[in-house]
Amino acid sequence: MAIAGIIPVAKGLAKIKQRSDVSCRLCKRTREQRGTSTENLPEETYGHINSAFCDGMATTVTAAHHFIWKHLYASMQVAQAPASKLRFVTPDKESSMSTLWQEEEFKQICSRKLLTEKAADIEKMIAVKEHERKPYDIDPAMFGENRFGNRRPDGIVINRNHQTLFILEFKRSSDRNENFQKIKEDEANKQHKSIIKSLKAAAQDWTIEQINFVAGKRGVIVEDDFYNKLEKLNVQAGKKDKILLAYVQRICEAHDKVMRSYYQQIHGSSGADATTSIENLKGQVYVQITHNLFVISC
Numbered sequence: 001m002a003i004a005g006i007i008p009v010a011k012g013l014a015k016i017k018q019r020s021d022v023s024c025r026l027c028k029r030t031r032e033q034r035g036t037s038t039e040n041l042p043e044e045t046y047g048h049i050n051s052a053f054c055d056g057m058a059t060t061v062t063a064a065h066h067f068i069w070k071h072l073y074a075s076m077q078v079a080q081a082p083a084s085k086l087r088f089v090t091p092d093k094e095s096s097m098s099t100l101w102q103e104e105e106f107k108q109i110c111s112r113k114l115l116t117e118k119a120a121d122i123e124k125m126i127a128v129k130e131h132e133r134k135p136y137d138i139d140p141a142m143f144g145e146n147r148f149g150n151r152r153p154d155g156i157v158i159n160r161n162h163q164t165l166f167i168l169e170f171k172r173s174s175d176r177n178e179n180f181q182k183i184k185e186d187e188a189n190k191q192h193k194s195i196i197k198s199l200k201a202a203a204q205d206w207t208i209e210q211i212n213f214v215a216g217k218r219g220v221i222v223e224d225d226f227y228n229k230l231e232k233l234n235v236q237a238g239k240k241d242k243i244l245l246a247y248v249q250r251i252c253e254a255h256d257k258v259m260r261s262y263y264q265q266i267h268g269s270s271g272a273d274a275t276t277s278i279e280n281l282k283g284q285v286y287v288q289i290t291h292n293l294f295v296i297s298c
């Protein structure tokens with residue numbers, strides 16, 4: 001259904017006149033529970049419920065991101081070519097710039113003080129978002145330092161011998177548009193511009209590079225690009241196919257988990273047949289959708 005573009009979200013149901021209100025039911029419910037305003041709700045589209053912008057789906061979507069990325073990161077690490085001198089830093093948790101630069105290994109790349117100074121110049125040039133306004137108004141200099149300190153790449157890979165540092169970012173993306181890889185990569189590069197520029201300025205002997213992995217939510221991967229990135233990260237040539245297969249499998253499983261969470265929240269907790277078991281949920285949900293489709297196609 002995701003591939004055919006017929007997931008019965010409110011927007012889709014409205015299109016075929018099965019629903020009049022297109023606003024997101026999950027955002028509405030979450031806001032009601034929080035006691036916040038339900039004015040200006042976002043539209044319940046497939047893209048919306050697959051994003052962290054949906055209040056009802058944010059936790060699941062973030063978990064889906066980690067579920068895929070942790071596995072890929074670990075796979076690349078264990079498949080290193082024997083001569084590789086790459087070190088994959090903190091594969092089990094994301095670390096912020098401020099916590100990383102408390103460690104000796106990072107201080108040897110450049111001092112924390114120099115990095116903070118360079119970052120201050122760069123953070124000044126980056127627009128302050130609306131939700132960041134208050135801390136910025138109180139102390140603009142401190143704001144820049146804190147914002148930089150809180151930046152978290154998804155991974156960092158270091159080759160001390162060659163003085164190379166890779167900043168890794170993983171993104172789940174819509175894969176409807178042919179250019180999805182380029183669009184998400186631009187987004188990821190913009191997100192870490194401050195880290196890359198500050199490091200280049202503070203550690204001038206080092207080569208600093210960002211590598212982005214973009215996974216289409218429905219399992220679309222740009223294969224050549226993926227293989228090139230594995231090669232850059234010294235993954236053994238013979239293990240690339242297996243890694244790609246497992247990666248795509250994981251992406252599809254994550255999509256499945258996200259969709260189940262969505263259906264469970266929309267349909268799972270009401271009525272006498274309500275069930276919270278995933279196994280039962282599958283049957284129940286699919287019957288429900290088939291029924292809807294049947295009615296629609298009539």
Ligand SMILES: [Zn+2]
Pocket residue numbers: 024025026027028042044048049053054055056057
């Ligand atoms: Zn929502």
